[in-house]
Amino acid sequence: MHHEETFTDRNVSEQSAYYYVDIESYPTTGWDKFKQVVKRTFSGELFVGLWVVMREMIKFDIHTVQYPLEKLPIGPRYRAVHKLLRLWESGYERCIGCGLCEKICISDCIRMDTKIDENSRKEVTEYSINLGRCIFCGYCAEVCPELAIVHGDRYENGSEQRAHFVIKDDMLTPLDMLKAGQQSEYPGFGAIIPGSDAAVKKTPLAY
Amino acid sequence: MDIAFIIETIVKIVVILLIFSALAGFGTYFERKVLAFMQRRLGPMHVGPYGLLQIAADGIKLFTKEDIIPQNVVKPIFKIAPVITAATAFMAAAAIPFWPQFTVMGYTVHPIVADINVGILYVLGVMAIGLYGPLLGGMASANKWSLISAARSAAIFISYEVITGLSLLAPLMMVGSLSLIDINNYQTGGIGHWIVWSQPVAFILFWIAAFAETGRTPFHLVANDHEIIDGFGTEYSGMRWGLFFIGEYANMFFISFVISIIFLGGFGDGTIAGAIQLILKVAFFFFFFLWTRAAWPDVRPDQLMWLCWKVLMPIAVLNVVVTGIVMMF
Numbered sequence: 450m451h452h453e454e455t456f457t458d459r460n461v462s463e464q465s466a467y468y469y470v471d472i473e474s475y476p477t478t479g480w481d482k483f484k485q486v487v488k489r490t491f492s493g494e495l496f497v498g499l500w501v502v503m504r505e506m507i508k509f510d511i512h513t514v515q516y517p518l519e520k521l522p523i524g525p526r527y528r529a530v531h532k533l534l535r536l537w538e539s540g541y542e543r544c545i546g547c548g549l550c551e552k553i554c555i556s557d558c559i560r561m562d563t564k565i566d567e568n569s570r571k572e573v574t575e576y577s578i579n580l581g582r583c584i585f586c587g588y589c590a591e592v593c594p595e596l597a598i599v600h601g602d603r604y605e606n607g608s609e610q611r612a613h614f615v616i617k618d619d620m621l622t623p624l625d626m627l628k629a630g631q632q633s634e635y636p637g638f639g640a641i642i643p644g645s646d647a648a649v650k651k652t653p654l655a656y
Numbered sequence: 657m658d659i660a661f662i663i664e665t666i667v668k669i670v671v672i673l674l675i676f677s678a679l680a681g682f683g684t685y686f687e688r689k690v691l692a693f694m695q696r697r698l699g700p701m702h703v704g705p706y707g708l709l710q711i712a713a714d715g716i717k718l719f720t721k722e723d724i725i726p727q728n729v730v731k732p733i734f735k736i737a738p739v740i741t742a743a744t745a746f747m748a749a750a751a752i753p754f755w756p757q758f759t760v761m762g763y764t765v766h767p768i769v770a771d772i773n774v775g776i777l778y779v780l781g782v783m784a785i786g787l788y789g790p791l792l793g794g795m796a797s798a799n800k801w802s803l804i805s806a807a808r809s810a811a812i813f814i815s816y817e818v819i820t821g822l823s824l825l826a827p828l829m830m831v832g833s834l835s836l837i838d839i840n841n842y843q844t845g846g847i848g849h850w851i852v853w854s855q856p857v858a859f860i861l862f863w864i865a866a867f868a869e870t871g872r873t874p875f876h877l878v879a880n881d882h883e884i885i886d887g888f889g890t891e892y893s894g895m896r897w898g899l900f901f902i903g904e905y906a907n908m909f910f911i912s913f914v915i916s917i918i919f920l921g922g923f924g925d926g927t928i929a930g931a932i933q934l935i936l937k938v939a940f941f942f943f944f945f946l947w948t949r950a951a952w953p954d955v956r957p958d959q960l961m962w963l964c965w966k967v968l969m970p971i972a973v974l975n976v977v978v979t980g981i982v983m984m985f
Binding site for chain 1: 690693694695696697698947948950951952967
C-alpha cells in the first residue's frame, strides 16, 4: 500500500497568523454558573462530537498500516544497516580497498583487510562493521569514492546476533541478485547528485 | 409445581447464561472494532478473518492466566467480589422478557425466566446489588487506586439509583404495573403508543442514569485508566477480572433491553417483526454505549454528583409531579 500523502501547508504565515482564542471569564455567582450550564447543555456540543466520530466511521478512511504485510516507504536519506554494492557490468566488488571508510569512522567500528590479487587488483579479504559501536552517522557512505558502501533500507534488524548483519557476505550484493538486476542504486548518503553527468568536464589536454 | 416447568426454567436459565456470556465476548469485539473505526484504525485484524477469533484468544488468555491473590488483600472478600458483579448482572436478567412468547410443537414458551409482578423493581434492585462487586473488590484489594474506585462506585451507583427510580416512576404511574410484560403490552398499539412520546424527560433521564449504572464512558470514573489505573480491577487477574468484565457487558445488554422495553415499545404486539425490532433497538442502545465512548470525555466525580443531585433529581421529581397532575385531571 504505497501512496504519497499530500500534506496541507501548516506553516504560520502573514495570512494565517496566530490569533488569541476568545476566552470568557469564569462565572463567579451561582446564577452565572447556572446560565453557563444551561448554555452548554443545549448548545449541542455533545452531538457535534457524536457526529464527528460517526462521520469518520462512515467515511472509513482508515490510516492503519498493517506493518508486517504493508510497509511505509522510507526516505532515501534514511541510514539503515550498510550494504556493499557490485559493479553492474563486471560483477566485481566496487570496493577498491582504499580504507577511507575505516579511517573516517568516528566510532572506529569498521575493520578491513586487503591484499593484492593475481590481477594486481587490490582485493578486500575481510570487511566487517561492529554494529554494537556503529552510530549510523553515514560518514563511511559519504566518503566512499566508489559508491561501494551505502546505507541500505534494511531497518528490520532483529536477530540473535548483531554480527549477522555485518558479515561481508551478508552486506555484499550476491552475484545472482546482481544478474537479475535486483541491486538497486541507493539515492541516499554518498550517492551521485542527480544531473552530475552533465557537470563532468573533460580534463583539458594542457595539463 | 410440575416437572415440565422446572425443566423449562432450567433450560431458559442455561440458554440466557450461555447467550449473554458469549454476547459479552462479542461485545468486546464490537467495542474494539467500532472504537477503532471511529478513530480511523482497523482494530483487531490478526486472529482469524477480520480478527473475529480475537474473542477466543482473549478467552483462552483469561482462562489460562494465573489467578493472583495479592498478599495483603482480604482473601474471601477479594475472591467473591467478581462473582457478585457477574451473578447480579445475570440475576437481573430473570425478569426481562427477551422475546415474545412463541409456540414450539404445541408447547408455548415464555422467553422470560420469571414473569413476577414486580419485574422492573426486581431488575433495578438486583442491578443495585451489583454495586457490591466494585465496592467490596476495591476495598479488599489493599490498593489505594482500588479504594478510590470503590468509594466512587458507591457514590455513583447509590446516587444514580435515585435517578433511575424517580425517572421510572412516571411511566410506571401511567402503566400501573411493575411487570415488564405489562409495560410492553401497554405499548402494543404501534410506534405512536410508545412511552417515549409521553415521557421523553423520563426516557432521557433513565438513559443518562444507565450510563452511570453500567459505568460507561461519560461516567466511567469507577475505573478511569488515566487516574486510577483500572480502579477496582487493578489487583485482579485472569478469570476473576474476566468476571468483572462479563458482568459489565451483560449489564450493558440488560439495561439496553430494559430501556427498549419500557420506553420504546419492546417487542410490540409479539410478532416476529416486533421481536426483531426489539433486537434492533437493543443493538442501537448497545452501539450508543460504544459511540459515546469514542466521542465524549469523562466528567469529574464532583461534576457527576452535581449533575445527579442538582440537575437530574429535581427534573425527575418535577416530571413525576407533572405526570401526576396530568393524570389526575
